[in-house]
């Protein structure tokens with residue numbers, strides 16, 4: 001039930017009905033591509049050719065999903081997306097964990113162990129949030145080459161960590177700034193040092209902002225295409241790059257159902273994360289100071 | 293040997309000097325209270341003692357050892373904060389034990405210590421609760437428990453009771469006093485509360501603008517203030533300041549109260565008690581001075597018989613009458629100056645009436661007008 005007193009004249013009601021109709025149409029427009037993708041991925045190829053983009057499948061089949069997962073051709077190899085999906089996982093998990101942890105440490109140092117130049121440091125870090133990916137491609141490729149990490153999973157993890165730290169630091173700094181300094185002072189007097197205070201006092205109350213950072217980083221890194229296509233080797237390409245190859249592989253007939261299934265597979269993790277943890281994301285973004 | 297020795301400590305933040313050449317020595321077992329207006333540097337001094345802020349110059353010694361450059365952890369100090377600063381993720385037991393754990397005390401001993409302070413502060417039933425499940429008063433106790441468990445050399449309290457309601461504040465005040473008497477701990481305590489300062493302190497340090505103006509027993513600071521600031525700051529309602537001129541007569545000195553509004557009328561004259569004729573007073577004959585009289589040094593004339601002092605008679609017009617329950621505060625105009633007086637609860641004075649009063653000049657004080665120093 002909504003909680004607003006509004007005018008009840010016929011004109012006002014008409015206006016509301018119109019408003020709802022408009023909202024519904026807009027929602028439909030937004031959802032339609034997803035619906036088409038889902039329907040197409042569940043149809044056999046003949047049925048798609050027969051037309052009827054929006055018609056429900058006559059014969060429901062998961063063959064396209066299985067093929068996209070296990071045997072579709074991405075370029076010269078025909079092993080489906082599964083391997084690349086795993087590549088993505090092995091990039092995303094360490095990259096998210098490391099960038100979140102480093103963001104937390106940065107935010108902690110910037111707010112609770114204020115050193116000369118801390119503000120400048122933070123301002124420079126913030127620049128990182130505004131640098132477009134394309135700008136760093138060349139220097140990054142060179143750096144990875146020097147480090148001997150070119151075309152490797154670790155190289156990609158490093159790139160994503162470096163790029164993500166700007167954001168995670170921003171999140172954690174803004175969260176920790178609202179935590180009273182006296183709490184840290186009390187811990188110092190109790191005899192705890194820099195890391196002890198971090199592990200024992202601060203991290204246990206950082207749940208909301210860790211959630212935000214993890215969701216944000218997960219989505220960013222999982223959906224990344226540019227770094228993946230630029231820096232990954234054959235064995236370390238993420239699922240987004242593989243999806244591109246799958247769709248662009250030009251041998252034989254165009255299998256729309258497999259393409260759609262592949263796209264859904266690639267998008268599923270971020271969808272799941274948002275559905276499962278979305279409300280914590282919003283809650284974490286608005287979380288104020290932790291009351292003692 | 294002094295438990296805490298502060299030697300010529302200066303502290304600057306950017307261009308502002310917040311502490312100016314502070315020197316203090318606190319004996320072991322002493323209860324020192326810091327008072328002063330907001331922003332005068334009390335918390336900064338506490339943080340310097342605790343090692344949370346480095347000093348710009350000067351030395352700090354604890355138990356005879358120089359600790360100026362030691363970390364807070366190395367100083368053996370516990371601090372109770374205004375906001376309590378409990379660790380939200382830990383329960384009360386863990387909060388109290390954390391400092392002991394950091395100091396590598398074995399588990400069995402830790403539990404013993406927690407049980408001891410929990411018993412002392414009557415928080416045993418709360419040990420398994422999180423801070424968010426406690427009331428303000430209970431949090432305050434836990435914060436004290438956390439300090440007490442470690443048995444440090446020095447306790448620092450920065451306005452520990454100011455977030456409590458009036459009744460609880462009085463209770464905790466008594467409790468802190470009892471704890472101090474029982475445990476003989478060395479305490480430095482910041483407060484804004486006059487009564488807290490007067491009742492708890494062995495000595496009071498009155499600060500202003502980063503300087504200690506006066507350091508003395510509550511009695512000294514209250515009855516023998518060094519200047520007008522200290523006199524006005526201690527005591528509530530504060531001391532009345534009345535502009536006067538010192539006049540010399542054959543039978544002693546007289547203070548002529550100046551009436552700006554009515555310069556032609558016969559001026560009110562208050563005799564300066566002969567017993568208090570300071571040597572230097574003759575230098576000030578004919579000069580303008582400020583007379584300081586506390587509200588409780590006035591007594592209604594009818595009640596004169598009940599009290600021991602033989603004051604000087606006054607006749608004033610009551611403007612505002614404020615009963616506080618225990619006594620009655622009376623605002624009146626004394627030769628053009630607004631004056632507050634504390635009368636007994638039985639007084640029948642009403643606003644707009646004339647009242648006959650006596651003032652106890654033997655406890656009055658005199659200040660210079662220019663630099664507000666004490667004259668007599």
Ligand SMILES: Nc1ncnc2c1ncn2[C@@H]1O[C@H](COP(=O)(O)OP(=O)(O)OP(=O)(O)O)[C@@H](O)[C@H]1O
Nearest residue numbers: 305306308310328329330331332333334335336337
């Ligand atoms: N980190 C800081 N940087 C700059 N100035 C500061 C800093 N900390 C305190 N100050 C200044 O130092 C002065 C003294 O502050 P302090 O907190 O010691 O006052 P206080 O006596 O404890 O006041 P209150 O009674 O309000 O708690 C204030 O003018 C304050 O603005």
Ligand SMILES: [Mg+2]
Nearest residue numbers: 334335336450
């Ligand atoms: Mg303060």
